[in-house]
Amino acid sequence: MKNMALAQDSTFQVQAVRRDFPVLARLIHGKPLAYLDNGASAQRPDAVIDAVNDYERHHHANIHRGVHTLSQEATALYEAARDRLVRFLNARSRHEIIFVRGTTEAINLVAQSHARTTLKSGDEILITHLEHHANIVPWQLVCEQTGAKLVVAPMDETGDVNFETVEALMNDRTRLFACAHVSNALGTVLPVKRLVAAARARGIVTLIDGAQAVPHMPVDVQDLGCDFYAFSGHKLFAPTGIGVLYGREAMLERMPPWQGGGDMILTVTFAKTTFNGLPYKFEAGTPNISGAIGLGAAVRYLEGLDLAGSRAHEHALLDYATAALGKVEGLRIVGTAKDKASLVSFVVKGVHPHDLGTILDEEGIAIRTGHHCAMPVMDFFKLPATARASFAFYNTFDEIDRLSMAVERARTLFA
Amino acid sequence: MELNDLYRDVILDHNRRPRNFGPLDPADASIEGFNPLCGDRLTVRLKMAGDAICDIRFEGEGCAISTASASLMTEAVKGKSRGEALALFDRVHHLLTDDDASSEELGKLAALSGVREFPARVKCASLCWHTLASALKASDARALPAVSTE
Numbered sequence: 001m002k003n004m005a006l007a008q009d010s011t012f013q014v015q016a017v018r019r020d021f022p023v024l025a026r027l028i029h030g031k032p033l034a035y036l037d038n039g040a041s042a043q044r045p046d047a048v049i050d051a052v053n054d055y056e057r058h059h060h061a062n063i064h065r066g067v068h069t070l071s072q073e074a075t076a077l078y079e080a081a082r083d084r085l086v087r088f089l090n091a092r093s094r095h096e097i098i099f100v101r102g103t104t105e106a107i108n109l110v111a112q113s114h115a116r117t118t119l120k121s122g123d124e125i126l127i128t129h130l131e132h133h134a135n136i137v138p139w140q141l142v143c144e145q146t147g148a149k150l151v152v153a154p155m156d157e158t159g160d161v162n163f164e165t166v167e168a169l170m171n172d173r174t175r176l177f178a179c180a181h182v183s184n185a186l187g188t189v190l191p192v193k194r195l196v197a198a199a200r201a202r203g204i205v206t207l208i209d210g211a212q213a214v215p216h217m218p219v220d221v222q223d224l225g226c227d228f229y230a231f232s233g234h235k236l237f238a239p240t241g242i243g244v245l246y247g248r249e250a251m252l253e254r255m256p257p258w259q260g261g262g263d264m265i266l267t268v269t270f271a272k273t274t275f276n277g278l279p280y281k282f283e284a285g286t287p288n289i290s291g292a293i294g295l296g297a298a299v300r301y302l303e304g305l306d307l308a309g310s311r312a313h314e315h316a317l318l319d320y321a322t323a324a325l326g327k328v329e330g331l332r333i334v335g336t337a338k339d340k341a342s343l344v345s346f347v348v349k350g351v352h353p354h355d356l357g358t359i360l361d362e363e364g365i366a367i368r369t370g371h372h373c374a375m376p377v378m379d380f381f382k383l384p385a386t387a388r389a390s391f392a393f394y395n396t397f398d399e400i401d402r403l404s405m406a407v408e409r410a411r412t413l414f415a
Numbered sequence: 416m417e418l419n420d421l422y423r424d425v426i427l428d429h430n431r432r433p434r435n436f437g438p439l440d441p442a443d444a445s446i447e448g449f450n451p452l453c454g455d456r457l458t459v460r461l462k463m464a465g466d467a468i469c470d471i472r473f474e475g476e477g478c479a480i481s482t483a484s485a486s487l488m489t490e491a492v493k494g495k496s497r498g499e500a501l502a503l504f505d506r507v508h509h510l511l512t513d514d515d516a517s518s519e520e521l522g523k524l525a526a527l528s529g530v531r532e533f534p535a536r537v538k539c540a541s542l543c544w545h546t547l548a549s550a551l552k553a554s555d556a557r558a559l560p561a562v563s564t565e
Contacts, residue, residue, distance in 0.1 A: 352478035354453045355422075358533060362418050371454045384454035384476050413422060414430070414479065 012309035018394050020045040020301070031364030034399035039184055039343050039390030040368050041234045042215060044298070048238055051297030052290050062286055064263055078289050081296025082279070088299045089229065089246050090220040095278035096252065098245040099292050103211040104134040106230030106245035107178070109282060110207055111138035113258040114251065115176055121147030123175045126204075128166065128190070129155040129380060130183040133373045135209045139178065148175070155380065159186035159335035167198045176205045181213035185374040185388070186335025187318075187343040189213075196226045205251070211235055215392065216314060216341045218307070227251050233291060237392075238298035242291030245282070252278050259284040310393035314342040317391045317400065324404040325389075330411055334386050343390035345372075348407060351414045353387040359410040365403055420529035421536070422479065425487075430479035435489035439472040448475075448546030450538055455481050459546045466496045471547075478539050480530060485543035487524055497551050504544045511537050 018024050021043045026033045035043060055077060061070035063078050085097045100106045115125065125139045129152055136150075143150050151174070153166040161179070170177065177199040181192050196206045207228040210219060214231045221229050228251070233242040247255075257264050257275055262285040266274040275281050321344050325331055330349035348356060357369035368388045371378045378384060389403055439445075442460035449456050457475030461468055471493055473485045488507075492500040503524075509516040510528050518525035530540045 352482075354455070354478035354536075354539065355480070358421065358536060359418060370452065375454075378454065384456070414427065 012306060012313040012393070014313060014394065014396055017305070017310075018396075020047065021394055022046060022049070024394060028364040028366070029362050034363075034365040034395075034402055036389040036391060036395065036399065036403060037366045037368050038215065038392040038395075039212060039235070039372075039388060041240070042237045042392055043394070044237055044239070044294075045301050047301040048294045048297045052239060052294045055290050055293045060289070063289055064280075074289055077293050077296075078287070081292045084296045084299050085244055088219075088303075089244070090222050091246055092222065092249065095249050096221075096246055098247065098252075098279045098282045099287050100230075100243050100245050100282075101241055101288070102232035102234070102243035103209055103230045104138075104232075106228075106243055107134055107207065107209065108138045109245055109258050110228050110230075110247070111142045113255040113282075114205065115139070115142045115148075116145050117256060119146040119148040119175050122173060123148040124151050124171070124173045125149070126151045126153060126166070126169055126174050126177045128153045128161050128179045130159065130161060130186060130188060130374065130377050131178075131180055132184050132209065132211070133375070134211075135178055135180060136376070139176075149173075152376075153179075155188075158337050159183065159188050159377075160337035161188065161190050163191045163194050163198075166195055170199060170202050170204060172202070174199075174202065174204050176207070178207040179209065181208050181210045181219070182216065182341045183335070183374075183377070184212045185372040185377045185386070186337065186345055187212075187340040187390075188335060188337040189217075189339040189341055192226070193224055196224055200225060212341060212343075217311070221246050233295040233298065236295070236298055237301065238295040239288075239291045242288045242295050244295075249278065252282070255282075257281050257284065261285050263287070305393070313393055314391055317395055317397070318342040318344070320397055321389060321391070321400045321403070324400055325407065328404055328407050328411065331407065334381055334383065342392075343388060345386040345388045347383060347386050348411055351407075351410050353385040355414070356387050356407065356410050359413070360403070360406050363402065363406045365399070365406055367403070417529075417532075421533055423526045423529060425523055425526035426479060426483040426529075429483035429486040433473075433482050433486040435472045435486065435493070437472055437474060439470060444550040446546050446550040448542045450477075450481075450542050452538065453478065455539065455542060457481065457485055457543055457546065459485070459543060459550055461547075461550055466498075468492055468495055468497075468500060468551075473543065477542070478536075480536050480539040481542055484527060484540040487527070488543050488547060491522065491524055492547065500551060501548060504548050507544055508541065511540055 023043050059073040061074045063075040082094050082097050086094050139150055151169055153169050155161045182189050192208050199206045206226045208226045210229050210231040215236050227248045229246040234240040263280045264276050264284040266276045332347050334345045353369035370385045439460035443463045444461040447458045455477035457473055459473045462470035471489045511530050518528050527540050530536050
């Protein structure tokens, strides 16, 4: 069954890389773990676990406060992580990298600090049909607060978003355009560079939800030209509770703080408070120091990988999974856009995704089943849920063989 | 944990051919149950004769556990009084969550006992029962909001 030609074409040393991720050696119900739920959260390499551990054991103190050694060490580690993120995204300066809890918080920050304070009744916010709830609900809240209107660009039956269709919805009322770089439910890669250029040409502020993109492709925010780019650490092999909001400095400068307290303050009297400069203006309270250090370590780990090889391997996995699952009788792949990241959403006739998830788990195979926090996408395809296998560079062709065989067994059980 | 224990023949059969499935018109109560975790939705409709459930049907979309549980439930409570049906709900709830629960005299409902080994699936099996209980407890069930497992 295994496509040896594909497997051998890859020069990427997947077995060596797998040894960097301790959890991949686990047995689940007596079977080797096949972790195919990377779109929900990726696993951590030793490099990340060790960096966090080293910080917790030897360097922890609060940052930006103490003159004592530990505080200075913790501050240096935290800020070094920020510098690494500056290079990772090719931001212009460290003023443009805000540490947040994750993509959701990043989008809410922009919604409340930028959109809520600048939009008015009659203005429009443009998104697309395939967004994650986190790139829908914050804008709905802003619309309620300001009287602005949420406009949704449609997608086609393959789950693709057509550039011209979105562009046609950009008009002189559109104040903000927000879209996913990669759809979490379908894998569709959106033409964000062209979309951002079209928006900017009309003076529309742009935000890209990069949660599903950064693990799979290089992201250069200056090349993209967007005003904001958001992503989560835990999908990028870092801990949970840490993420990044990139913002163009001129935009961030104009925006008021959205939370008060702690690091965001320069001076306080009861009459007036002076806010700290960027990036600290948006980092109120003691941040997730160990998380940021973990994220910096994850980026450093990725920089040490054969990135071209890992991306080629991920694409080979996508092609292989699309072909292998396509052979299962009654299986339909949901989301067949031409340009996809390495994930496959699917349904099997006669087998509810939830039952499939349980049956695969018994085989040691972890996938996501459900609506993927993208209920409008499920409604579009008239499905309550799908099963989703999402790959990382540490996955193997063998794991995909096990997946398709287990899906076949589930189909037989319910037939 | 054994898959065969979860997907027993009775469960597979009631999933394939759910009993009492479809609309019920007119109904004395119609309640929608929703599990936001997995998107399962089902509607339970009742026809009462005094204190007794004289007819019950369900509709909706759900996994095998949810569909089979609803199908088994409709068979088990048809003809029962309000109190008897609620007492049965309590027993099934114990069966789904309590390792020591007895399945004696539960008949086909005993097939649901395998679910307790799969904590992520307990809500699938209990959704229809919560929906029924809420329909029964209400004096005017038609005015009730939808039931959610969350």
